Every structure is written in C-alpha cells, then in structure tokens.
Amino acid sequence: MENGTPKAEKILTLESMNQNVRKLEYAVRGPIVTRAMELEKELQQGVKKPFTEVIRANIGDAHAMGQKPLTFLRQVTALCLYPEMLNDNKFPEDSKQKARRILQACSGQSSGAYSASQGIEVIRQDVAKFIERRDGGIPSNPDNIYLTTGASDGIVTIIKLLIAGQGKSRTGIMIPIPQYPLYSAAIAELDAVQVNYYLDEENFWALNIKELRQSLHEARKHCNPKVLCIINPGNPTGQVQSRKCIEDVIRFAAEENLFLMADEVYQDNVYAKDCAFHSFKKVLFEMGPKYSSTVELASFHSVSKGFMGECGFRGGYMEVINMDPVVKQQLTKLVSVRLCSPVPGQAMMGVIVNPPQPGDPSYNQFNSEKLAVLNNLAEKAQMTEKIFGQSPGIYCNPVQGAMYSFPRIEIPPKAVQEAKAQGLTPDMLFCIKLLEETGICVVPGSGFGQREGTYHFRMTILPPTEKLKTLLQKLTQFHEKFVKEYS
Amino acid sequence: MENGTPKAEKILTLESMNQNVRKLEYAVRGPIVTRAMELEKELQQGVKKPFTEVIRANIGDAHAMGQKPLTFLRQVTALCLYPEMLNDNKFPEDSKQKARRILQACSGQSSGAYSASQGIEVIRQDVAKFIERRDGGIPSNPDNIYLTTGASDGIVTIIKLLIAGQGKSRTGIMIPIPQYPLYSAAIAELDAVQVNYYLDEENFWALNIKELRQSLHEARKHCNPKVLCIINPGNPTGQVQSRKCIEDVIRFAAEENLFLMADEVYQDNVYAKDCAFHSFKKVLFEMGPKYSSTVELASFHSVSKGFMGECGFRGGYMEVINMDPVVKQQLTKLVSVRLCSPVPGQAMMGVIVNPPQPGDPSYNQFNSEKLAVLNNLAEKAQMTEKIFGQSPGIYCNPVQGAMYSFPRIEIPPKAVQEAKAQGLTPDMLFCIKLLEETGICVVPGSGFGQREGTYHFRMTILPPTEKLKTLLQKLTQFHEKFVKEYS
Missing domain, CATH: 3.40.640.10 (Type I PLP-dependent aspartate aminotransferase-like (Major domain))
Known part of the structure; x- marks a missing residue:
C-alpha cells in the first residue's frame, strides 16, 4: 500500500477478529430468529406462505406479545421525562409524588443527567x-x-x-x-x-x-x-x-x-x-x-x-x-x-420496588393490573402443560414458574440423519421446519444445552391465551406429522 | 472447610480478581470525584468549609449544571412512554406524529418491548x-x-x-x-x-x-x-x-x-x-x-x-x-x-436525527432552544479562554469545540516534591487542594495523559455563565496562591 494501491484484504476479518467473540453463541436471537424476521418481511411483501403470521415464541418479550404496561409504571416514568406534566390533573397524585422524589434525586433534577x-x-x-x-x-x-x-x-x-x-x-x-x-x-x-x-x-x-x-x-x-x-x-x-x-x-x-x-x-x-x-x-x-x-x-x-x-x-x-x-x-x-x-x-x-400502598390513589388499579397479568400467565402455564401432556412424543415438565416451557421431543433416527447431512442439530432441523410450515418461532434446545441424544425446544408462554392455544395445537400437530414423516 | 469451619479468606479478593479490571483507571469519575461527593455530604450535614457549594466541573454533564432539556425531545420521548397522552391537546401535533411513528416501529407498539x-x-x-x-x-x-x-x-x-x-x-x-x-x-x-x-x-x-x-x-x-x-x-x-x-x-x-x-x-x-x-x-x-x-x-x-x-x-x-x-x-x-x-x-x-422542520408547529421553539444552548456554550468557551489567557502560570489553548478546557499549569518544584512524598501526581495534588479549599472539582491531566513534566487539568465549560466566571476567577487566584506557597 506504500504506493497507494488499494489493499486486497480487510483489517478486520473472520480470521483476524477476536476469536472469543467469533465462537460465542446466543441462541435466543440466533439464526432461527433471523429467518423469522425474513419471513415476516416476505409476508409483508405479499409472498404466499402456509401461514399468515409469524409468532415469535422465542424470547421473553411480554409487550411484544401484546401484554399492556402497568399504568402507574408508565405514568411515573413519563413524568420523570416531562416534568411539565407534574401540574396536570390527569395524573394521580401518587404518581406525581413518586416522580418528584426521583427527580429531586437526579443531578439538576433532570433524568437527562x-x-x-x-x-x-x-x-x-x-x-x-x-x-x-x-x-x-x-x-x-x-x-x-x-x-x-x-x-x-x-x-x-x-x-x-x-x-x-x-x-x-x-x-x-x-x-x-x-x-x-x-x-x-x-x-x-x-x-x-x-x-x-x-x-x-x-x-x-x-x-x-x-x-x-x-x-x-x-x-x-x-x-x-x-x-x-x-x-x-x-x-x-x-x-x-x-x-x-x-x-x-x-x-x-x-x-x-x-x-x-x-x-x-x-x-x-x-x-x-x-x-x-x-x-x-x-x-x-x-x-x-x-x-x-x-x-x-x-x-x-x-x-x-x-x-x-x-x-x-x-x-x-x-x-x-x-x-x-x-x-x-x-x-x-x-x-x-x-x-x-x-x-x-x-x-x-x-x-x-416502591409501588402504591393501600390508601394511595393508584393502589387498586396497580394491583388489579398486576394480578391480571400474573393470573393470565398462570393460566397459560397450565394450558401449556396440559396440551403438551396430551401429546405423544412430547414430554413436558410442569411450568412452575418463569415464562417458558422446555419440552423434550421425540426426533426419529431418520430425521437425525437428515439433520446431520445438512450440518444441523436435529432440534434445529425440527425448529426450522416448524417455522417454515407454521410460522411458529421457537428456539432449539441445543442453544440452551441438553443431555446428549435428547432434543428439546424452548417456547415462551407469552402469546395471548387464544393464540397460545392455537400455537400449541399447531405445534403438537406438526410434531406428530414430523415424526410420521421420518418414521 | 470440609468440616464446616468458616473460611478465612474471601473467594474474590484484590489478588484473585481480574487483574485487567484492577489496573484500569477512569479519572473522570476517579478518587477526586469520590472526595467531591463526600464534601457535598459534609456540607449538607452542616460541616463548616471554606466554601458553600461543590461545583462539579469534572464531567460533561450539562443538565447537572442546570442546562434545560429541549422541550420537543422530552415531549416525544414522554409520549413514547405514556401513549395515553397522544390524545392530549397540550402536546403539539408534530411531537405526537413523531411518537406515533416510533411506537409503530416497536414490537407490540410498546417502548417496553x-x-x-x-x-x-x-x-x-x-x-x-x-x-x-x-x-x-x-x-x-x-x-x-x-x-x-x-x-x-x-x-x-x-x-x-x-x-x-x-x-x-x-x-x-x-x-x-x-x-x-x-x-x-x-x-x-x-x-x-x-x-x-x-x-x-x-x-x-x-x-x-x-x-x-x-x-x-x-x-x-x-x-x-x-x-x-x-x-x-x-x-x-x-x-x-x-x-x-x-x-x-x-x-x-x-x-x-x-x-x-x-x-x-x-x-x-x-x-x-x-x-x-x-x-x-x-x-x-x-x-x-x-x-x-x-x-x-x-x-x-x-x-x-x-x-x-x-x-x-x-x-x-x-x-x-x-x-x-x-x-x-x-x-x-x-x-x-x-x-x-x-x-x-x-x-x-x-x-x-429527525427534528422539527420549517412549518412544523414545534420548529421555532426547537430551534430557539437549540441555538440558546449553543450560543451560551460558545460564550462560555470564549470566557474560559480569556480568563485563563490573562492568568500567569496558566497556558490554555482556545476552546474551539467540545465542552472542556485543558489548561497547562505551572507547578513549582517544591509542590512536585511534596506530591511525590504523598504518593500523588503533582497535578492530583493541585486538584485535591483546589477542591478542599474552593469546592471546585476538576480532573488532573494525568488521568487523560500529558507529556512528561507538564501538568494540566480538565474542566468543563458547563456551569452557568456567572458561576463559571466566579469559578474561573477563584481557580486562577487559587493557582496564583498555590505557586507562591510553593516558591
């Protein structure tokens, strides 16, 4: 390059880059999610698919699945950003008090400091x-x-x-x-x-x-x-x-x-x-x-x-x-x-960590919104357990807590062979086929780790109840078909 | 510990921890700032000091120094957090449009996704x-x-x-x-x-x-x-x-x-x-x-x-x-x-990156607020240059841009010796004495790097104009006294 001829190779390449970064993997947003995003774009562009919607059950992202934020949480944080509204009578007094308390603790009383x-x-x-x-x-x-x-x-x-x-x-x-x-x-x-x-x-x-x-x-x-x-x-x-x-x-x-x-x-x-x-x-x-x-x-x-x-x-x-x-x-x-x-x-x-207390103007609303979310999640946890429990070839522990199920699935030897031939893990093959045929996006168990020879996937219980029900039914049907196809 | 006797040593110690973390330094929030925070607390508790206020000129934190946020920026971001206000006539139409555009691009139309x-x-x-x-x-x-x-x-x-x-x-x-x-x-x-x-x-x-x-x-x-x-x-x-x-x-x-x-x-x-x-x-x-x-x-x-x-x-x-x-x-x-x-x-x-355009309801206010901030900063940059320029023993380049001046200061050999004896860099000695005597918090040049044998400090030009003027005067007077004291 001393003579000004453009250099042939980049400075930052797969070979020259940080090899620790290169080897790390993050399945929750891995290739299956990239493919889900492509499918969404294709649907938007009018490409015909065997489904009308991609359902992202890959990540614990409640609002993306339609869960509404709690009113009080948003009132206080919005007031912290725009304190001009502290004199607005549309906001309950306790939301203003909380916002004032936080702002007073900010340098220059600004959330921008x-x-x-x-x-x-x-x-x-x-x-x-x-x-x-x-x-x-x-x-x-x-x-x-x-x-x-x-x-x-x-x-x-x-x-x-x-x-x-x-x-x-x-x-x-x-x-x-x-x-x-x-x-x-x-x-x-x-x-x-x-x-x-x-x-x-x-x-x-x-x-x-x-x-x-x-x-x-x-x-x-x-x-x-x-x-x-x-x-x-x-x-x-x-x-x-x-x-x-x-x-x-x-x-x-x-x-x-x-x-x-x-x-x-x-x-x-x-x-x-x-x-x-x-x-x-x-x-x-x-x-x-x-x-x-x-x-x-x-x-x-x-x-x-x-x-x-x-x-x-x-x-x-x-x-x-x-x-x-x-x-x-x-x-x-x-x-x-x-x-x-x-x-x-x-x-x-x-x-x-400092929610409305009994007697505060927002107490009832806060608690009813909170309970509604938690009760709905509990209902969906049970439904997941129940539907998977009735499905041959799928073994799912109770969803005692958190937001996910991690069922073990049967994958026939022929499918394992096909996956190997394609350079995929068997559970990845299953998840890709599931996505392409049904629009359902879940993450292969290999991204989380599992005992050798066992196969799982992780899915969230976050989609709205009716949608989750349909999803679970489609998924179990697809698995049944998948097992038959490779038997 | 096999018998249940409590272990004598911690697992995570200065010696066992990540030594790269141990050796890193971050002067902008280093020991001088920790001391400034202590002094603030002492003042609040009524401890007598030769000053009534700590002025933090150590960090480019405009709002902490009293700069007001631009109205439009806060309107839009607050609306993104609390979309209930999208129907409120207190917000100009263009702030609502911007917020709607951002929310539509969020999964589930929520800034919480x-x-x-x-x-x-x-x-x-x-x-x-x-x-x-x-x-x-x-x-x-x-x-x-x-x-x-x-x-x-x-x-x-x-x-x-x-x-x-x-x-x-x-x-x-x-x-x-x-x-x-x-x-x-x-x-x-x-x-x-x-x-x-x-x-x-x-x-x-x-x-x-x-x-x-x-x-x-x-x-x-x-x-x-x-x-x-x-x-x-x-x-x-x-x-x-x-x-x-x-x-x-x-x-x-x-x-x-x-x-x-x-x-x-x-x-x-x-x-x-x-x-x-x-x-x-x-x-x-x-x-x-x-x-x-x-x-x-x-x-x-x-x-x-x-x-x-x-x-x-x-x-x-x-x-x-x-x-x-x-x-x-x-x-x-x-x-x-x-x-x-x-x-x-x-x-x-x-x-x-997408501010109000000519004809938009918020255009004039946005621009006048923006210009007011930038003009004020330009004025303070000039003032800094001028006051330091008149001070013997202080050499300061013009503040052409950014938010800081980085003047070179004379430190007499005797002060250099005292610093050595205390295990401090000479500029750190100067900054500590400045803080303890005047309440002014600036960062020693050694935290940013400087040619061997030269001494500097970094200070922001962010305090309000009158306060900055007083600060500059006090600082230059203190430096004069400091040089005399060690001559």
Missing part, C-alpha cells in the same frame, strides 16, 4: 427496603445495591470481576444445563471455562447436589472453579427451587469455596400452587452467621420480567453480599467506565 | 438520512447503523471485535494523548496494547502526522497496531480538526492498514469562527473510491453531548463503513447478547 455510577441513591435505598420487605426483615444495605442495564449487564459485570488465571488455574464457572445462553456467551467472550452441571429432567428439572459435586470435582482437574450460577425460577426450565434445595446449594458453596450468583429475575413468576419463591439472600441469612457472614453472593433482578415485562427500559439491580470492600471499590470503578445505567430504566426499577 | 439488537429499524433509517443531510448527500445505509447505549458502548464493542493475538502480535490501539479515559480503560480491560500519539499543544492541540507515523513505527516493534482512534472535536483538548488534517489521517490509515475509529460525539459543539466540523465519513468519500471503498471506519455519535446533553438516556449510534459483511454478522451477534440498547435512548436518538 448522569446518575452516580452505582445508581441514583434514593432508588438504591428503595431497592434495599424492597428486599427487606421481601425477605421478612433481613437487612439490606443500599451500598450493596448496584442499578444495572438489565440483569444481563450485572451478570456479565460480576463474571468479568471473577475471571483470572491461565491454563489449569483459569476461572471455571458452573452453570446449569439447560441454561440461559447469556451465561455461555459471556463465558466464551471472557475466555473463562464453562463447567456444566445437569438439571434433573426426570425430577421437574430440579438441581441435584450429587451432580453438582461430581461436576465440580471433574472440573477441578482442568480449571479453577470459583463461581456457581443458579437460575431460580429456572430459564428455560420453568423450575422453582425448594427451600431445602437452596439450603443445600448454599452449604455446598460454603464447603467448596464457591462464589454464588443467583439469577432471580423471575421471582414474581411462580404459578404452581405448591411452589414459592425463596431468595438466596433470605435463605442464606436464615441459615445463621456461619453462612451469612461468609458466603459471597450476588443476586440479580430486572424490570424486564415479572408482571412488568418492561424489557425495553433495560433496568435492573444487583445486590452483593460479603464482597470484600476493596473489591467493591473495584466493582464501582469498573461500572463507572460506562458512567451509569439508563436513568429511565433506573426510574422504572424505582417504581417497581 | 425489546427492539432488534441493532436498534429500531425506523430510527436507523432516520439516522442514515441525518448522516446523508449532514454529509452533503453521501449515501448512508441503515444496515450499517447500530444504535448503542451511549457512544461508550459502541466504542468498547468495536475495540472488543478488534482484539486478537498474543505477545508481539497483540492488537495495538493508537489513541491521542491527552485522551478521553474510556479508551485507556477499555484497552486495559481487554488487555490490548495502548499506543500513544501525542497531540501538539503548541499548535492548538492539532494532530501531527509525523508524530503519528513515529509512534506507529515504534509500536510495531512490540505489538500489532491495527486501530487508530480519533476524537474530533477533541476531548479533553477542545480542538477541532481541519479538513486537511482529516485527509492526512485517512491517507495515513490507508497506507498503514489501520482501522479508523472516529469519536464524533461533539460534532454539534464547534464554537471558533474559523473552525467547522467535518465528519470522517464525508471526507473519506470525497477523497474518491480509492479510499471510500477500502478504508474501514467506525464513527460514533451520542445523545449526551451537543445541544441535547441527554446523558441519562444512554443513547447513541455508530456507523460502520467497509466492514466485511461476515464480520458485521459477528458484530450483530455480539450486540444481541445484551438484547438491545435502551428504547427510551433509541427514541431520543430518533428525535435528534
């Missing part, structure tokens, strides 16, 4: 009070709360802090299989070692301590496992952990010197009558000082799930327990490089 | 049209636009893509000195090699191609320099690059096979009469196909600076030019792991 890197202090205080109420009075310190850009941001930040070593001393991170692929993607990007522990499908996807121990001891031969990630309620499994299981996990983490990461973004999404959400923080503290003063824990929450479904705001928080104060300074420094999480998302989190 | 990972398509189209208008009709492809969580997010993402190799083949990233410390922090975190090129303080902080070449050739001895970062208008220098300089840089990048990153977040902030903003994209395309079809470029913009100052929204975009399509797929995959940038920030970006 950067917040402190850790998050707006008043909101962190409200988060701490929320946690205390949730956990029956166990104290929470606002200094341990970090407001994040969705839970994903917090999870990646903590993993980032924990990465160290080379070769056999490289940090190992234990994740459930099946998992939410943010974990495997972050681990790949940060070049850590992914240590799988399998959930017990025959036992409602419960976590099994024996399996955990076996996996840990195996991993110690080739890396330094330091972190144990838990997703409860489970994504994609929909499993809700029992209190006893959580105690066992905490005891295990304490014995084995593991840093605990508890992904609790579905804490409001528990549907099964015999299940309840127990936070790791609460169980840890109820196990007494031997544990509560030693076990290092980071837990995560989000505005995107629960009854809110406000994914677009990218709001969340994490609480860190027993973190070395000098490391906490390092954490604060790390998050300060990105300045702060989005203030509208912080405000949204602030309203969620 | 995830957007496509690359950003809402309609907004990316509007960004492309904005770039075309700005660049005199040079085409921009919406497929090359990525909406980001502030410009920082885009910059870190592109750096992340470019990291590869070990030892002498590790990616080197050329950054100006002084620089905005996001760059050094990202480079440290990602374990790349920072390659400094010094800006020419004697020549208004201009970029010098000779220096660039020398730095590159030196760096090639120990790493693989692949990326050249430019900040124009300059942060912290306030320098605005000439068209000729940009041409030279592009030619240099082409000759030397460097990927160009153009940080253009201050493109609306040009105050000097003889300066104008030229985008790298425009200059690249005007240099003809030899360059426009080969040079790889990513350029960045933000909602946080300009006349908007909407830092809290964390909105921005990047445009990638000549990126290998397969690498672009990898980029899209990488950003999909975080799902999407915050939708309120995307909406804000969408309004900024």
Whole structure:
C-alpha cells in the first residue's frame, strides 16, 4: 500500500477478529430468529406462505406479545421525562409524588443527567427496603445495591470481576444445563471455562447436589472453579427451587469455596400452587452467621420480567453480599467506565420496588393490573402443560414458574440423519421446519444445552391465551406429522 | 472447610480478581470525584468549609449544571412512554406524529418491548438520512447503523471485535494523548496494547502526522497496531480538526492498514469562527473510491453531548463503513447478547436525527432552544479562554469545540516534591487542594495523559455563565496562591 494501491484484504476479518467473540453463541436471537424476521418481511411483501403470521415464541418479550404496561409504571416514568406534566390533573397524585422524589434525586433534577455510577441513591435505598420487605426483615444495605442495564449487564459485570488465571488455574464457572445462553456467551467472550452441571429432567428439572459435586470435582482437574450460577425460577426450565434445595446449594458453596450468583429475575413468576419463591439472600441469612457472614453472593433482578415485562427500559439491580470492600471499590470503578445505567430504566426499577400502598390513589388499579397479568400467565402455564401432556412424543415438565416451557421431543433416527447431512442439530432441523410450515418461532434446545441424544425446544408462554392455544395445537400437530414423516 | 469451619479468606479478593479490571483507571469519575461527593455530604450535614457549594466541573454533564432539556425531545420521548397522552391537546401535533411513528416501529407498539439488537429499524433509517443531510448527500445505509447505549458502548464493542493475538502480535490501539479515559480503560480491560500519539499543544492541540507515523513505527516493534482512534472535536483538548488534517489521517490509515475509529460525539459543539466540523465519513468519500471503498471506519455519535446533553438516556449510534459483511454478522451477534440498547435512548436518538422542520408547529421553539444552548456554550468557551489567557502560570489553548478546557499549569518544584512524598501526581495534588479549599472539582491531566513534566487539568465549560466566571476567577487566584506557597 506504500504506493497507494488499494489493499486486497480487510483489517478486520473472520480470521483476524477476536476469536472469543467469533465462537460465542446466543441462541435466543440466533439464526432461527433471523429467518423469522425474513419471513415476516416476505409476508409483508405479499409472498404466499402456509401461514399468515409469524409468532415469535422465542424470547421473553411480554409487550411484544401484546401484554399492556402497568399504568402507574408508565405514568411515573413519563413524568420523570416531562416534568411539565407534574401540574396536570390527569395524573394521580401518587404518581406525581413518586416522580418528584426521583427527580429531586437526579443531578439538576433532570433524568437527562448522569446518575452516580452505582445508581441514583434514593432508588438504591428503595431497592434495599424492597428486599427487606421481601425477605421478612433481613437487612439490606443500599451500598450493596448496584442499578444495572438489565440483569444481563450485572451478570456479565460480576463474571468479568471473577475471571483470572491461565491454563489449569483459569476461572471455571458452573452453570446449569439447560441454561440461559447469556451465561455461555459471556463465558466464551471472557475466555473463562464453562463447567456444566445437569438439571434433573426426570425430577421437574430440579438441581441435584450429587451432580453438582461430581461436576465440580471433574472440573477441578482442568480449571479453577470459583463461581456457581443458579437460575431460580429456572430459564428455560420453568423450575422453582425448594427451600431445602437452596439450603443445600448454599452449604455446598460454603464447603467448596464457591462464589454464588443467583439469577432471580423471575421471582414474581411462580404459578404452581405448591411452589414459592425463596431468595438466596433470605435463605442464606436464615441459615445463621456461619453462612451469612461468609458466603459471597450476588443476586440479580430486572424490570424486564415479572408482571412488568418492561424489557425495553433495560433496568435492573444487583445486590452483593460479603464482597470484600476493596473489591467493591473495584466493582464501582469498573461500572463507572460506562458512567451509569439508563436513568429511565433506573426510574422504572424505582417504581417497581416502591409501588402504591393501600390508601394511595393508584393502589387498586396497580394491583388489579398486576394480578391480571400474573393470573393470565398462570393460566397459560397450565394450558401449556396440559396440551403438551396430551401429546405423544412430547414430554413436558410442569411450568412452575418463569415464562417458558422446555419440552423434550421425540426426533426419529431418520430425521437425525437428515439433520446431520445438512450440518444441523436435529432440534434445529425440527425448529426450522416448524417455522417454515407454521410460522411458529421457537428456539432449539441445543442453544440452551441438553443431555446428549435428547432434543428439546424452548417456547415462551407469552402469546395471548387464544393464540397460545392455537400455537400449541399447531405445534403438537406438526410434531406428530414430523415424526410420521421420518418414521 | 470440609468440616464446616468458616473460611478465612474471601473467594474474590484484590489478588484473585481480574487483574485487567484492577489496573484500569477512569479519572473522570476517579478518587477526586469520590472526595467531591463526600464534601457535598459534609456540607449538607452542616460541616463548616471554606466554601458553600461543590461545583462539579469534572464531567460533561450539562443538565447537572442546570442546562434545560429541549422541550420537543422530552415531549416525544414522554409520549413514547405514556401513549395515553397522544390524545392530549397540550402536546403539539408534530411531537405526537413523531411518537406515533416510533411506537409503530416497536414490537407490540410498546417502548417496553425489546427492539432488534441493532436498534429500531425506523430510527436507523432516520439516522442514515441525518448522516446523508449532514454529509452533503453521501449515501448512508441503515444496515450499517447500530444504535448503542451511549457512544461508550459502541466504542468498547468495536475495540472488543478488534482484539486478537498474543505477545508481539497483540492488537495495538493508537489513541491521542491527552485522551478521553474510556479508551485507556477499555484497552486495559481487554488487555490490548495502548499506543500513544501525542497531540501538539503548541499548535492548538492539532494532530501531527509525523508524530503519528513515529509512534506507529515504534509500536510495531512490540505489538500489532491495527486501530487508530480519533476524537474530533477533541476531548479533553477542545480542538477541532481541519479538513486537511482529516485527509492526512485517512491517507495515513490507508497506507498503514489501520482501522479508523472516529469519536464524533461533539460534532454539534464547534464554537471558533474559523473552525467547522467535518465528519470522517464525508471526507473519506470525497477523497474518491480509492479510499471510500477500502478504508474501514467506525464513527460514533451520542445523545449526551451537543445541544441535547441527554446523558441519562444512554443513547447513541455508530456507523460502520467497509466492514466485511461476515464480520458485521459477528458484530450483530455480539450486540444481541445484551438484547438491545435502551428504547427510551433509541427514541431520543430518533428525535435528534429527525427534528422539527420549517412549518412544523414545534420548529421555532426547537430551534430557539437549540441555538440558546449553543450560543451560551460558545460564550462560555470564549470566557474560559480569556480568563485563563490573562492568568500567569496558566497556558490554555482556545476552546474551539467540545465542552472542556485543558489548561497547562505551572507547578513549582517544591509542590512536585511534596506530591511525590504523598504518593500523588503533582497535578492530583493541585486538584485535591483546589477542591478542599474552593469546592471546585476538576480532573488532573494525568488521568487523560500529558507529556512528561507538564501538568494540566480538565474542566468543563458547563456551569452557568456567572458561576463559571466566579469559578474561573477563584481557580486562577487559587493557582496564583498555590505557586507562591510553593516558591
């Protein structure tokens, strides 16, 4: 190029780029979703298809599926953006009070100012009070709360802090299989070692301590496992952990010197009558000082799930327990490089943790809207379980919580062969054919992890009830046809 | 711990944590700012200080300094959050139209849904049209636009893509000195090699191609320099690059096979009469196909600076030019792991690139608010230059653009000695003493980089005019006293 002849090759190529980025995968928005978007465009352009609509059951995106936002949440956040409306009588008094309280805590009283890197202090205080109420009075310190850009941001930040070593001393991170692929993607990007522990499908996807121990001891031969990630309620499994299981996990983490990461973004999404959400923080503290003063824990929450479904705001928080104060300074420094999480998302989190109280003008409406969402989800969880339960060749655990079912499906050997010939996993072949024939978009189990030789897919229970019913019927019919075709 | 005795040491310690995170620094929110926050709390508690107020001139946070948000920007974004107000006659018709257009492009017509990972398509189209208008009709492809969580997010993402190799083949990233410390922090975190090129303080902080070449050739001895970062208008220098300089840089990048990153977040902030903003994209395309079809470029913009100052929204975009399509797929995959940038920030970006047009009901108000902000900033840039220009021992280049001055200050040898004794850099000693005595918070030059033996600080020009005047006077008086004290 010294003579000005254009260079033949790019600087940034598949070969020269960051190979950790190249190898990471994120199935929830992978090739099947790209294809779904193409099909949507083709439909818009009038191309004939065997369906009239693409239904995206690939991602936990409630509003995209028609769920309406809660009025109060939107009133307060809109007022934070446009305080001129604070004098408008169309807004109830409590929404204005909340907005004023948040704005007063913003620099220059503007949601357009950067917040402190850790998050707006008043909101962190409200988060701490929320946690205390949730956990029956166990104290929470606002200094341990970090407001994040969705839970994903917090999870990646903590993993980032924990990465160290080379070769056999490289940090190992234990994740459930099946998992939410943010974990495997972050681990790949940060070049850590992914240590799988399998959930017990025959036992409602419960976590099994024996399996955990076996996996840990195996991993110690080739890396330094330091972190144990838990997703409860489970994504994609929909499993809700029992209190006893959580105690066992905490005891295990304490014995084995593991840093605990508890992904609790579905804490409001528990549907099964015999299940309840127990936070790791609460169980840890109820196990007494031997544990509560030693076990290092980071837990995560989000505005995107629960009854809110406000994914677009990218709001969340994490609480860190027993973190070395000098490391906490390092954490604060790390998050300060990105300045702060989005203030509208912080405000949204602030309203969620500090909702209207009995006697407030918005109390009744808020609660009825919240209950309507949660009851509807519970109904759809049951319907999913029931329809899959009646379908031969499909085995589906109860959807105890979260927003997904993760059924195991029969895939005949001939289909497995065809998939191999096409360079696809068998469950990907199934999902592609399902999409092309019915417009239904679900994600192959291989994107979440599954035992060798078993096949699954993840679908959300978020489409409106009638649509979900049709979807489930079409899907099971398609599976029946698929099995016949390849038998 | 096998017997249940509590472990003595934490899992996550300064020693065991990610050492790249440990070594990174981010001066803009460093220890001096932590101390400023403590002082604010002490003042609130009634502790006596030689000042009544802490003035934070450490960060480009316009609203925190009292700048008011533009009415139209907030109307549209608030309407996107609370569409019930779309029928309210208090909002002008064009704000409603804009909000409707954005909402129609959201899944489920809700700003609470995830957007496509690359950003809402309609907004990316509007960004492309904005770039075309700005660049005199040079085409921009919406497929090359990525909406980001502030410009920082885009910059870190592109750096992340470019990291590869070990030892002498590790990616080197050329950054100006002084620089905005996001760059050094990202480079440290990602374990790349920072390659400094010094800006020419004697020549208004201009970029010098000779220096660039020398730095590159030196760096090639120990790493693989692949990326050249430019900040124009300059942060912290306030320098605005000439068209000729940009041409030279592009030619240099082409000759030397460097990927160009153009940080253009201050493109609306040009105050000097003889300066104008030229985008790298425009200059690249005007240099003809030899360059426009080969040079790889990513350029960045933000909602946080300009006349908007909407830092809290964390909105921005990047445009990638000549990126290998397969690498672009990898980029899209990488950003999909975080799902999407915050939708309120995307909406804000969408309004900024598609503002009211002549004849629209909001046109006059929008423009007068915009001009008022920009004129006020120009006035404050001049005032800063003038007051520093009259101060012995302070040497300050004209603030041609951006939002900062970066004056060089005399620090007497005795003060240098005292700083050493305290384990501080001399400019940090100056800034700490300034803060403790006057309440003025500015950032030491060492956080941005400076030639050995020279001392600077960065301060914003954002405080309200009268307050800025007082601040400048107090600061120069303090410096005079400081020099005397140590002489």
